[in-house]
Amino acid sequence: MKTAPSLQKTGYDPERLIEQHQAGVWRYLRALGCDPALAEDLTQDVFVAILQRPFQDYNAAATASYLRRTAYNMFVTLQRRSGRVITTDNLEHLEAEWTNLASDDSGEMLIETLRECFASLTERAQKALRMRFEDRESRAKIAASLEITEHGAKNLMQRAKKQLRECIEGKLG
Amino acid sequence: MNERDDPIIDVCLEEFLGGCAPPDLTDRIMDALRNQPNASAMTPPVPTPSNLAKYDFSGEPAAPPVQGSSLDEIVQIRPVQTSPNHSAPQRQRATRVPTASWEAFAIASTVVAVVLLALTAVHFGSGSDVATMEEKNGNSVAKGLRTGKRKRPSRLAKNPTARQPDRVANDDGSKGLVVPDASPAQRPEVVAAGGNKSQSVGREPRYAVPDKLADRKVVDGLNTLMRDLWASDAATPAKPASEEVWANRTYQRLWRRSPNVNELKEFLESDAETRREALVDRLLESEEFLDQWSDVWTTVLVGRRPSGGEKDSTVRGGLKDYLRESMREGKAWDKIAVELITARGSNDLRAEDYNGATNFLISAHDDLAASATNRTARAFLGERLRCLQCHDDSNEQLSQSRFWELSAFFRQMKVENIGQHARVSDVDFKGEGVTATPHYAPLVFKTVDGREVVALPSLDGAPEVSPSGQVAIVNRRVELGHLVSGSNKLSRATVNRVWAYFFGYGLSNPVDDMGPHNEPVSEKLLGHLAGQFRAHNHDLRSLVRWVVLSEPFALSAQSHTSLADVPYDGRPLFSHYYGDLNPEGVVQSLTSVAEAIRSGEIAPHQERARKAWLQKQKDLPKRDASDGFLDLRQSLIIKPALAKELSTTSRGMRYIRRLVASKLSRSEKIDHLFLAAVARKPTREEGMLVYDLVDLNAGDHDATLQDIWWSLSNSSEYLLDLDR
Numbered sequence: 010m011k012t013a014p015s016l017q018k019t020g021y022d023p024e025r026l027i028e029q030h031q032a033g034v035w036r037y038l039r040a041l042g043c044d045p046a047l048a049e050d051l052t053q054d055v056f057v058a059i060l061q062r063p064f065q066d067y068n069a070a071a072t073a074s075y076l077r078r079t080a081y082n083m084f085v086t087l088q089r090r091s092g093r094v095i096t097t098d099n100l101e102h103l104e105a106e107w108t109n110l111a112s113d114d115s116g117e118m119l120i121e122t123l124r125e126c127f128a129s130l131t132e133r134a135q136k137a138l139r140m141r142f143e144d145r146e147s148r149a150k151i152a153a154s155l156e157i158t159e160h161g162a163k164n165l166m167q168r169a170k171k172q173l174r175e176c177i178e179g180k181l182g
Numbered sequence: 183m184n185e186r187d188d189p190i191i192d193v194c195l196e197e198f199l200g201g202c203a204p205p206d207l208t209d210r211i212m213d214a215l216r217n218q219p220n221a222s223a224m225t226p227p228v229p230t231p232s233n234l235a236k237y238d239f240s241g242e243p244a245a246p247p248v249q250g251s252s253l254d255e256i257v258q259i260r261p262v263q264t265s266p267n268h269s270a271p272q273r274q275r276a277t278r279v280p281t282a283s284w285e286a287f288a289i290a291s292t293v294v295a296v297v298l299l300a301l302t303a304v305h306f307g308s309g310s311d312v313a314t315m316e317e318k319n320g321n322s323v324a325k326g327l328r329t330g331k332r333k334r335p336s337r338l339a340k341n342p343t344a345r346q347p348d349r350v351a352n353d354d355g356s357k358g359l360v361v362p363d364a365s366p367a368q369r370p371e372v373v374a375a376g377g378n379k380s381q382s383v384g385r386e387p388r389y390a391v392p393d394k395l396a397d398r399k400v401v402d403g404l405n406t407l408m409r410d411l412w413a414s415d416a417a418t419p420a421k422p423a424s425e426e427v428w429a430n431r432t433y434q435r436l437w438r439r440s441p442n443v444n445e446l447k448e449f450l451e452s453d454a455e456t457r458r459e460a461l462v463d464r465l466l467e468s469e470e471f472l473d474q475w476s477d478v479w480t481t482v483l484v485g486r487r488p489s490g491g492e493k494d495s496t497v498r499g500g501l502k503d504y505l506r507e508s509m510r511e512g513k514a515w516d517k518i519a520v521e522l523i524t525a526r527g528s529n530d531l532r533a534e535d536y537n538g539a540t541n542f543l544i545s546a547h548d549d550l551a552a553s554a555t556n557r558t559a560r561a562f563l564g565e566r567l568r569c570l571q572c573h574d575d576s577n578e579q580l581s582q583s584r585f586w587e588l589s590a591f592f593r594q595m596k597v598e599n600i601g602q603h604a605r606v607s608d609v610d611f612k613g614e615g616v617t618a619t620p621h622y623a624p625l626v627f628k629t630v631d632g633r634e635v636v637a638l639p640s641l642d643g644a645p646e647v648s649p650s651g652q653v654a655i656v657n658r659r660v661e662l663g664h665l666v667s668g669s670n671k672l673s674r675a676t677v678n679r680v681w682a683y684f685f686g687y688g689l690s691n692p693v694d695d696m697g698p699h700n701e702p703v704s705e706k707l708l709g710h711l712a713g714q715f716r717a718h719n720h721d722l723r724s725l726v727r728w729v730v731l732s733e734p735f736a737l738s739a740q741s742h743t744s745l746a747d748v749p750y751d752g753r754p755l756f757s758h759y760y761g762d763l764n765p766e767g768v769v770q771s772l773t774s775v776a777e778a779i780r781s782g783e784i785a786p787h788q789e790r791a792r793k794a795w796l797q798k799q800k801d802l803p804k805r806d807a808s809d810g811f812l813d814l815r816q817s818l819i820i821k822p823a824l825a826k827e828l829s830t831t832s833r834g835m836r837y838i839r840r841l842v843a844s845k846l847s848r849s850e851k852i853d854h855l856f857l858a859a860v861a862r863k864p865t866r867e868e869g870m871l872v873y874d875l876v877d878l879n880a881g882d883h884d885a886t887l888q889d890i891w892w893s894l895s896n897s898s899e900y901l902l903d904l905d906r
Contacts, residue, residue, distance in 0.1 A: 027208045042189065053211050053214055057218065061215070103190070141195075143200055147416050170195075173191055174188060
């Protein structure tokens with residue numbers, strides 16, 4: 010008799026799929042350049058698009074890759090319709106980096122590793138990044154607080170982020 | 183601050199430090215899935231490969247997610263914003279909804295009853311979910327649309343009353359729902375007030391008009407607000423461009439050609455205090471300006487396609503002539519907009535009722551007036567409505583009704599093809615749907631879920647327009663013309679387009695997608711210019727003058743290395759000149775350098791170049807034909823080809839030979855070449871390189887000058903209209 014299998018025995022559970030992968034898709038879209046609200050909308054669109062079609066959940070990595078490709082396509086389409094220039098090379102590079110750093114668990118380990126690496130930065134670097142990302146201060150204020158020029162503040166934060174990347178890649182790479 | 187130099191680290195820091203963590207969207211996504219038209223097709227889930235053979239898959243083949251699959255293998259994805267074509271299948275699916283069944287009728291009646299009850303308890307002001315009538319602090323607030331900062335609430339329409347209601351004006355002025363299949367007894371009686379031609383009131387503008395300032399004050403205000411923008415974004419403006427560069431830039435934008443050597447010399451030798459204003463005033467009063475700018479706006483209105491064609495009765499030249507003469511008379515832009523929207527008559531020059539303005543609507547003619555609706559919204563309101571033709575835009579909280587209420591204004595319009603021309607007139611519109619009468623003539627459209635909704639002419643909360651379809655009672659296009667001219671959106675959209683023409687990017691981008699969802703880079707600046715544009719009676723010349731004499735237009739194209747002002751990255755700050763070119767300007771600049779315009783020999787040459795460019799345009803990424811501003815890539819394609827042709831054709835050679843044969847000294851000849859090509863003299867280093875060229879050519883001046891010209895015409899400075 011040709012009937013669909015019960016959800017508990019085989020196949021995929023849409024809700025479980027969403028719970029497992031939504032954070033990764035959202036974070037990936039954020040890395041592509043979406044603001045949080047747009048990332049939410051596109052994340053929804055991605056799942057609605059793929060779940061309206063017959064879908065096979067072979068394994069987490071394959072599904073995550075498929076979701077990211079769908080998200081990428083939707084993002085590029087949206088950007089083009091907005092008349093924005095797409096630097097495809099950068100996006101392809103970003104996809105490769107994401108796969109390397111965050112694809113296994115939707116980025117949870119990446120965030121945790123960042124937390125560890127952040128603690129290894131100098132106090133000044135930590136302060137600059139906190140002012141930038143936590144307090145959303147302007148570069149001018151950061152520079153004034155650290156008693157350096159704006160250019161210096163920019164360099165400080167760039168070096169700090171580079172150190173974070175090297176630390177993360179060392180732990181996860 | 184825009185410092186996304188490491189996107190992954192930046193995003194992680196925003197989450198770790200900024201608290202911007204991924205939300206739980208499970209419920210929202212599941213609700214969205216349940217509300218899809220083909221929700222039943224979603225279940226059951228496909229089983230795993232081990233037991234594939236046991237099941238019958240009546241749906242489409244599965245698209246197995248294979249890691250590393252190429253883009254080509256990805257199945258077609260429904261985009262975020264669907265085009266009308268893509269929405270067609272959805273509309274088809276919607277029509278399959280059994281509206282004729284008793285069950286569907288019962289459900290529909292229940293829903294309508296619930297909505298009615300809800301609406302009677304909630305006040306809907308006149309157009310409460312569309313724009314208010316006044317600009318507050320230069321910020322047009324749209325109730326029902328997002329206000330303030332961008333917000334993207336759930337796309338799910340859990341509450342049906344969140345949708346814009348189908349409404350009609352009752353004769354007591356209140357709003358009520360119209361039930362599409364209501365009996366005549368239930369339908370509110372609508373009578374045109376006094377049986378007058380138009381029930382519309384409020385011919386006065388529905389916006390605030392600030393005190394009219396002198397031109398210098400307007401420019402001062404513009405500069406101050408621009409400096410505020412730079413300060414708020416910690417952007418350091420570039421240094422001012424040289425006088426030569428400024429002059430070249432001004433000629434390019436107003437006359438679409440570079441100044442010749444004598445013009446440049448004359449400018450540089452005039453009084454430094456007043457020469458810029460004098461030059462702008464002279465250029466604005468010229469035939470060249472009228473000719474070029476009428477062409478610019480013709481392209482905005484009907485696109486770049488040439489006239490005629492098998493099914494196209496548009497006469498582009500007729501529209502251009504109308505615009506040129508209107509500008510010559512100094513006709514206000516809002517009046518031009520009204521004339522374009524309400525145009526009647528023939529576009530045949532031989533006809534008694536010839537009216538070149540009719541070409542705007544003739545070019546946009548289709549059965550549902552969709553193109554006329556879209557073009558009117560884009561050109562005069564700065565709004566893109568395309569996807570609203572088929573469905574709501576839940577991202578921007580725009581209702582499908584918005585498109586159809588605007589389209590309803592064009593339903594009395596009749597375009598009749600007569601040979602290769604056409605005639606536009608107005609005829610009575612009988613209305614659509616079972617409720618239609620001569621005095622109540624809505625159109626009916628279908629939503630994606632199969633509901634039939636009526637739409638009456640309405641725009642942005644303006645005073646009610648009579649629902650009558652009889653031209654004798656109300657001419658809907660005339661009403662629309664008045665509503666558009668009375669809207670502050672016209673001035674904002676026009677300012678934004680003109681700004682984009684000069685800088686390559688508008689204050690709000692894309693230029694035809696303005697609104698709360700797409701905030702301008704400086705609302706105060708846009709409000710200031712739009713307000714003064716209205717105060718100056720929508721005078722285009724004044725607007726152009728302010729922009730050209732502004733500080734940002736006079737900046738160098740060289741940006742500071744620490745500057746994060748990358749316009750195509752989403753937020754142009756205009757802290758350095760971006761220098762976008764359009765192909766027509768490129769062509770004319772080249773021909774001017776070779777002095778071919780004066781000889782009149784260049785016409786065939788221009789035509790060859792234009793044809794070559796048009797051929798190349800087919801290979802470029804698709805852009806809307808009505809967008810008058812092409813991207814730099816297209817400029818780069820056309821310019822080198824022409825430069826090469828000019829430097830090697832007989833005309834180019836004649837220019838070189840005349841220069842060689844002149845009594846100018848060698849250094850003066852070289853200066854002449856540089857001034858002609860890039861509006862400046864060579865630097866010391868360039869001068870030394872030139873002498874090297876002379877040696878290499880063994881004293882052959884002809885060859886040396888040709889080499890210099892070829893080098894200059896292929897330099898990035900020349901190609902990109904940048905200064906060093």
